[in-house]
Amino acid sequence: MKSSIRHKIAKIFANAKNTDVIVLVNNNSQDPNFAYLAGYTSGVFEYDLLVFTKTRAYHITSQLEYQTALLQKHPEIKIVLRNKEGDHKKLLKRLINGKRVGINGSFLTVESYQAIKKKYTAKKMVDVSEAFAKARLIKDSQEIEEIKGAIRITKWAMLQIQQDFKEGITERQLAAKFDYISSSLGAQKPSFDTIVCFGKNAALPHHMPDETKLKAGDFILIDAGSKVNNYCSDLTRTFLFTKEKNKEMEEVYNTVKEARIRAIHAIKVGATGEEIHKVANDYIESANGGIYKGKFIHALGHSLGIEVHDGVGFWPGASQRLEAGMVITVEPGIYIEGFGGVRIEDDILITKDGAIIL
């Protein structure tokens, strides 16, 4: 039995004024808001529609996945079969024609948009993507539990994977093993393609695992997440794979570590994302006589939930004020071309008393 979506739908309509009905279309892949509302944990639902008013929700599906949808027993979603008799078309005409129709412009394709315009006679069509973003930004207690569950799996995997830190293993092998451990621990799937970087590859924030072999003196950077019940974790750990102490590597590591803790301490309700980014960035730029100036080349963090990048975050220009219930990553890093890099990333819940590391 899935949890009620009444309060989610109410939140969305509260931010989508002058809208009678909202139409989500799973073109290419699933609209993340489909997972947000329906919470299904089985099924692909390609080309399916989720259509809802303030009081009713319909999932229009094909014969291929009709049973899969029914079996999820969502108490508030009526499953409608797309059939030859065209019952679903009659329903859609009734829901859309003459109505003010909200669509998710940050996901809906131009093609699907044009198809809706052509097939039906909406009074008008409005992009309500912001209403979805706002509704999803503040997590309820159940959502926080789901995210914590996903984080727990990734943290366990970060511990277990260290058994495989052996000279000669390739980035690809280590990434494969990491994903296997996560799945074995209960992850539905990785929440994004697992990043494993050895040595100087760690200077590239989005380097993808390749045939590079691990050798003594390497950084090992792992950036990975799990998806559990549709919610994501996103963590990064950097290890120093050295036989003896390496001062230069340790200094980079400790600088990132200190930037991380300063940023976390600065997080509070009412601050802007820009302010938090600045705390970490200023520290990195001035640390160690300024030798890391210009080496922190990305945002300090992004919010997290149904998607890995779920709305607001910490970056220059981020003016939105932080609110209790937001879940955001904190991930300072230093990247030195030809040498390597360090990133440490945790997922943070903002509460009225400050940040909590989940």
Added chain:
Amino acid sequence: MKSSIRHKIAKIFANAKNTDVIVLVNNNSQDPNFAYLAGYTSGVFEYDLLVFTKTRAYHITSQLEYQTALLQKHPEIKIVLRNKEGDHKKLLKRLINGKRVGINGSFLTVESYQAIKKKYTAKKMVDVSEAFAKARLIKDSQEIEEIKGAIRITKWAMLQIQQDFKEGITERQLAAKFDYISSSLGAQKPSFDTIVCFGKNAALPHHMPDETKLKAGDFILIDAGSKVNNYCSDLTRTFLFTKEKNKEMEEVYNTVKEARIRAIHAIKVGATGEEIHKVANDYIESANGGIYKGKFIHALGHSLGIEVHDGVGFWPGASQRLEAGMVITVEPGIYIEGFGGVRIEDDILITKDGAIIL
């Protein structure tokens, strides 16, 4: 060094008449045509743009992935850094303003489309998604080699995974192991979420692996694929996990097997997708005294390439004529609620002499 994209660009423009420049935007995830053209095997390139005319191609990226893009050394793509000075904006204005601009309407979001319209002054904007689809439909020899490589991995994994067919293993555990084997064999990632169904779950074509345990007398249905150098495989095997012969299960299996071979024999250049679907469907509907009537509930196949669903296919109403160089899956199935199901899927290359199983 990446292969030349000149002939791909030429194919696209040949099908996109009256277009001066084409703009791809990686909103949410990567536009598959980005991978088709650039062929990158590392990097995420979120929000990046690939803009090309008949003679030039530009990849506009952020500082975060600038090095990752440069390192791929594509001989014909100029990497442009999105910077404060706005050099990329000047370039885009020069390429877009006053021009006939093609976009991929089957991927581009309404939001990104509106943003381009607002920021630039295109003479007009045209949806050229069909031009991409047409270009990608006929595979060149290198593409076929890539697909074969991906198939090889999935086939090996289908053999190896049988070592884990033991009572008590869960669908989720088997799926995790399958993905691990595939990655270990060199898959970049699964080409879609691996489907593992035990027993009556096999009656649901898109059932997702859950905690169901394997027991004697079960069907084991595995539908899985690998992505290698951006190209996909997609195979299904169904196993009968029985201690003794089970006539009913075998009959279902043999019916699907026979439908498969009849369909493959019927494939020829010039036939329509509908005709091929009908061959398999008619056989299943009439087999065994008609007891499987209405039990084959999906399309017989879909084309395959950069994406798992890559354009045409075999289904009722598919009127496009088959051409040499298309790669399409053949996947008949029978699904019996409460009992289980069988699907067998292979990837087929259409040649002038008929179908070849890859």
